[in-house]
Amino acid sequence: MSPTICLIPGDGIGQEVIPETARVLAHLCPHIHFTQAEAGWETFLRQGTALPEATIQAVARADATLFGATQSPTDGPVQGYKSPILELRRGFDLYANLRPTHTLLPHQPQVDLLIVRENSEGLYIREEESDGETAVARRRITRGASQRIARVALEQARARRGQLTIIHKANVLPLTDGLFRTAALEVAEEYPDVQVDELLVDAAAMWLVKDPARFDVLVAPNLYGDILSDLAAGLTGGLGLAPSANVGDDGVAVFEPVHGSAPDIAGQGVANPTAALLSGAMALEHLGRVEEARRLRIAIYAALQSGPLPADLGGNASTIEFTEAVIHAL
Numbered sequence: 646m647s648p649t650i651c652l653i654p655g656d657g658i659g660q661e662v663i664p665e666t667a668r669v670l671a672h673l674c675p676h677i678h679f680t681q682a683e684a685g686w687e688t689f690l691r692q693g694t695a696l697p698e699a700t701i702q703a704v705a706r707a708d709a710t711l712f713g714a715t716q717s718p719t720d721g722p723v724q725g726y727k728s729p730i731l732e733l734r735r736g737f738d739l740y741a742n743l744r745p746t747h748t749l750l751p752h753q754p755q756v757d758l759l760i761v762r763e764n765s766e767g768l769y770i771r772e773e774e775s776d777g778e779t780a781v782a783r784r785r786i787t788r789g790a791s792q793r794i795a796r797v798a799l800e801q802a803r804a805r806r807g808q809l810t811i812i813h814k815a816n817v818l819p820l821t822d823g824l825f826r827t828a829a830l831e832v833a834e835e836y837p838d839v840q841v842d843e844l845l846v847d848a849a850a851m852w853l854v855k856d857p858a859r860f861d862v863l864v865a866p867n868l869y870g871d872i873l874s875d876l877a878a879g880l881t882g883g884l885g886l887a888p889s890a891n892v893g894d895d896g897v898a899v900f901e902p903v904h905g906s907a908p909d910i911a912g913q914g915v916a917n918p919t920a921a922l923l924s925g926a927m928a929l930e931h932l933g934r935v936e937e938a939r940r941l942r943i944a945i946y947a948a949l950q951s952g953p954l955p956a957d958l959g960g961n962a963s964t965i966e967f968t969e970a971v972i973h974a975l
Contacts, residue, residue, distance in 0.1 A: 742889060743891075744888075746880070750882050846869045884920065914963045
């Protein structure tokens with residue numbers, strides 16, 4: 646049976662990069678079946694919900710989902726609006742966020758690492774309160790969630806170069822980060838073939854800038870992983886080159902470029918589709934199309950080497966023109 650990929654362009658430049666990614670995937674794998682679904686701020690304005698039930702069902706039925714970007718309300722919280730990607734992560738328990746970073750451009754530092762970010766707890770549980778003078782946010786770390794994200798990271802390290810770095814701040818937060826650290830080290834005992842070390846998150850940020858080649862796989866609580874993965878993307882050209890995957894244990898997987906909706910350039914046809922294309926390659930791997938994923942990455946690399954480059958990389962290629970260059974390379 647042909648695999649199904651659900652396309653959710655969302656808002657802003659998601660409406661541009663996701664269709665172009667689907668065009669490349671269809672060129673590479675003509676047997677893939679695509680379905681369309683909607684989510685985001687514009688959907689909220691039309692339907693009163695940013696994530697319709699029909700979209701949730703489409704994601705559940707699909708073998709993989711490509712999610713573009715969504716725009717948040719610009720004037721603060723809006724009654725009834727919830728972030729669609731956060732709701733998908735929560736609803737399908739997509740507890741592992743995978744953020745690979747790899748050098749794609751000439752004259753960039755040599756980077757080949759993967760940040761595995763815990764996706765379900767930490768500060769991002771969104772439990773806040775305020776009396777107008779003092780605001781408090783709760784941070785939840787559990788042994789179970791820490792162990793399962795550590796296991797994902799260790800499996801990824803085993804499949805790569807066999808090195809894992811545990812990121813924490815247990816010297817200042819001995820109960821929460823201490824639990825994350827301890828749980829990860831407990832699971833690491835089951836993987837004697839993986840070399841495990843640990844770093845405080847501030848030291849990890851410094852070493853990512855100073856010597857990113859020292860890292861293979863990093864595993865981190867939610868907030869730290871979010872920040873460090875954007876830092877890593879900055880080493881290799883920015884968020885326009887940064888793909889990601891949200892995965893769990895039940896087969897549902899959502900792949901997304903991490904650049905956001907970029908309303909300042911939306912509709913101009915100049916968005917860099919590379920992050921979405923690389924997310925498509927991750928989706929192909931999830932579907933077992935490893936060779937097709939490899940070919941797509943080689944084609945993206947070739948297009949970035951030969952040009953024309955998108956605007957965020959110093960060129961003047963439109964979204965469509967760069968996509969055409971990738972198809973030509975294929």
